[in-house]
Amino acid sequence: MKISGAQMILEGLAAEGVDLVFGYPGGAVLPLYDALLKSSIRHILT
Numbered sequence: 001m002k003i004s005g006a007q008m009i010l011e012g013l014a015a016e017g018v019d020l021v022f023g024y025p026g027g028a029v030l031p032l033y034d035a036l037l038k039s040s041i042r043h044i045l046t
Contacts, residue, residue: 009032019040021043
């Protein structure tokens with residue numbers, strides 16, 4: 001099974017108990033934000 005780097009990051013954060021992240025989306029991190037929509041981790045736009 002192949003997963004993206006963004007999915008790996010989110011799985012790692014979830015494994016560490018992270019349930020909330022802060023950020024400002026932009027071009028370089030858009031794949032991370034796409035994956036974030038499908039995860040249980042909440043996001044706050046800063």
